[in-house]
Amino acid sequence: MKRTTFTFLLAMMWPSLQALFTVEPEQxxxxxxxxxxxxxACRFSPVESVTQLSVFWQRIDPLPTVDVYRLEKxxxxxxxxxxxxxxxxRLLKDELEKYRAVLELSQLQMSxxxxxxxxxxxxxxxYKKxxxxxxAPYTAIKKDIKRLDNEKVELSCESQGFPLAHMVWSDGRLQDLTVRSNSSSEKTSEGIYKVTSQVTVSENIINxxxxxxxxxxxxxxxVTFNIPGEIPGKSKWCHAYAAIGVIVVMCMGFxxxxxxxHRRKKGQKNRDSICKSSERNLTVTSTDSLLPKTPFFRADTFAFSSEVCKGKAENLREVLEQKYAELSTMAGFTLQHSLLCGYDPFISAGQKWWGGGWWGVGGQ
Known part of the structure; x- marks a missing residue:
């Protein structure tokens, strides 16, 4: 009987329950x-029109409650x-047509x-909450090395972020050094944490x-520290040695x-001096200098008969004079000198043709 009565009442109230206005958070x-x-954002029940809708966004915790945004009718x-x-x-008004109240906050602050x-x-x-x-993601770790007395160095790390984080230390042998470290943290004006941590190690142990x-x-x-490679004093010496090496190489190249x-200039000077000295001192005394200095043309390999020597001596002399007269002068020019120094005997000043050959003016 009671169950039947409850079912009857539910059926009578169902249309009004369906019309109940509700709000739900999306997350x-x-x-x-x-x-x-x-x-x-939050979602609300469908309505006939959103033109007279009112939406309020508030931050209720931490106290006191403050208004963030208001849309009234x-x-x-x-x-x-x-x-x-x-x-x-700001409120994204276009989303109201989709029965969503979307609040956008820009340039978020920790508060x-x-x-x-x-x-x-x-x-x-x-309403719903x-x-x-x-x-605040932690910034890139800033590391520092400070030299201490007794051949010790202090390694330091610093970073900023939120929420509070911890610094953990270990060495190349996977030994935990956190218990030996000295860590601290403080809040900045923006409300984020600045975390610093130091550990002291020997500067003479490679690790x-x-x-x-x-x-x-x-x-x-x-981040990783390479000791002793990153110790400031030692690294400066390494850079100094490298700079000295570069300077030495440059000097050697210079x-x-x-x-x-210098050698090229000296060679050119010697060549010029040979040419000049040859112009002054070399003379042609016979046609022997015009013959190749090879065994094939050696004088003792030729045998002339008395008939040739007597009958054709004059012809041989004329031929030799015609072939070599223009290359030999009484001024002292030789074939070797002409080839070496680029001298042209045909345009030499102060020469005359006389008696079947070229003769220098004022000489024989």
Whole structure:
């Protein structure tokens, strides 16, 4: 009997239950990144028209509650917007037609983290909550090496981010050095953590030391120190040796080039002096100098009969004079001198043709 009565009442109230206005968050939580943009949204029941719709976004935690954005009956109202959200919060009105109230926050700040409440009102009112967590990825680790007394060096790592992370140390032999390290952290004006950590090691032991950022049980990034290679004093000497080596090589190249140039100039000078001295001193005394200096033309290999010597002596003399007269002068030019120095006997000044040959003026 009771069950029948409950079923009857449910059937009578079902149309009114269907008409109940509700609001639901699209996500229970959101993760944002510092200085980036993010959109958070809630859905509401379908309505006949959104022109008279009112939407309110508030941050209710941490306290006090502050207004982030207000749309009252289709019109924006910035009079209640908290100054920290002014010009950074807006509602995507096109999404209202899809029954979504989408809030966009730009240039996220660490203080934007918290619990937000979405309130939608037409004839009825409903609201739901969602959370936003703003994170700051840790910056690239900045490392530093400082020389200490007693042949020791201090290795240092520094990075900034959020939430709080830890620095972990290890060496090339996979030994954990974290217990030997000295770490500290502090919050910056933006609300992020600056984490620093130092460890002291010997500068004379060859080893690698790794500094890592550990966040939520996972290594996010690492840097490695190479000791003693990266120690400032020693690395400067290495650079100095390299610079000296380059200078030495350049000097040697300059000297070698100078020697080559000097030898070429000296060779040219000697050649010029040979030509000039030949012009002054060489003379032709017979036609023997015009004959090749090879065994084939040796004088003792020729045998002339007395008839040839007596009968054709004059003809031989005329032939020799015609062939070689223009190449021999009484001024002292030889065939070897002409070939060596590029001298042209045909245009030599002060020569005359006389008695079947060229004779220098003023000489024989």
């Amino acid at each position: 229970d939580s959101y993760d944002g990144e510092l200085h980036k943009n993010i959109r958070i 289709g019109l924006e109202n910035h009079n209640f917007t908290d100054k920290s959200f002014q010009k950074r919060a 934007d983290s918290g619990t937000y409440q979405c309130v939608v009102s037409l004839k009825e009112v409903d 969602t959370t936003l967590t703003v994170r 690698n030391y790794t500094c890592s950022i550990s966040l939520e049980g996972k290594v996010r990034q690492s 000297v070698a080039a100078s020697v080559i140039v």
